Amino acid sequence: QVQLVESGGGLVRAGGSLRLSCAASGRPVSTYTMAWFRQAPGKEREFVAAISWSAISGVYYADFVKGRFTISRDNAENTVFLQMNSLKPEDTAVYYCAARVSQAMPTTQNLYNDWGQGTQVTVSS
Numbered sequence: 001q002v003q004l005v006e007s008g009g010g011l012v013r014a015g016g017s018l019r020l021s022c023a024a025s026g027r028p029v030s031t032y033t034m035a036w037f038r039q040a041p042g043k044e045r046e047f048v049a050a051i052s053w054s055a056i057s058g059v060y061y062a063d064f065v066k067g068r069f070t071i072s073r074d075n076a077e078n079t080v081f082l083q084m085n086s087l088k089p090e091d092t093a094v095y096y097c098a099a100r101v102s103q104a105m106p107t108t109q110n111l112y113n114d115w116g117q118g119t120q121v122t123v124s125s
Helices: none
Strands: 003-007 010-013 018-025 033-039 046-051 059-061 069-074 079-084 093-100 119-124
Touching: 003 093, 018 033, 018 093, 018 119, 033 069, 033 079, 046 069, 046 079, 059 069
Parallel strands: 010 119
Antiparallel strands: 003 018, 018 079, 033 046, 033 093, 046 059, 069 079, 093 119
16 A cells, blocks of 8 residues: 655646645555546546556546646656646646556546545635
8 A cells, every 4th residue: 555645735826837746655656657636626536647657658638637737757756746837717626646556547536546635726816
C-alpha cells in the first residue's frame, strides 16, 4: 500500500496557475500509474490526468484540461505533480491523487487502489 499526500491547493483568480504535488511514501511508485481526479461540490469525482510508469504509455488527459494542465513525475522524489495553468472557475474542486500498480491509465476511479486525502483548489472569477 502507498500513502499519498497532496499539497499545493489554494485560492487563485481565473487565468492564474497552481502546481499541485502528491508525495508518496510506503513504497516506491516508479512502477505505479499515478493519476489526479477532482470532485466539485454536488458532483461526482472525475478523472483529470494520469501518467504511466512506462515511457511508452506516457500521459493521458481529460478533454477539459488538455492544453492547460500538465502531469509529471519525479520517481527519485516519489512525487507526482499537476501544473495547472489558465485556471477557470469551473476548475474549483478538491483534487485527489491516486495510484495503481499498472502501466495502464484508466479513467475509472475504482481501478485505483490508493488515494490521498485531497487538496482544495478554488478559482475565483
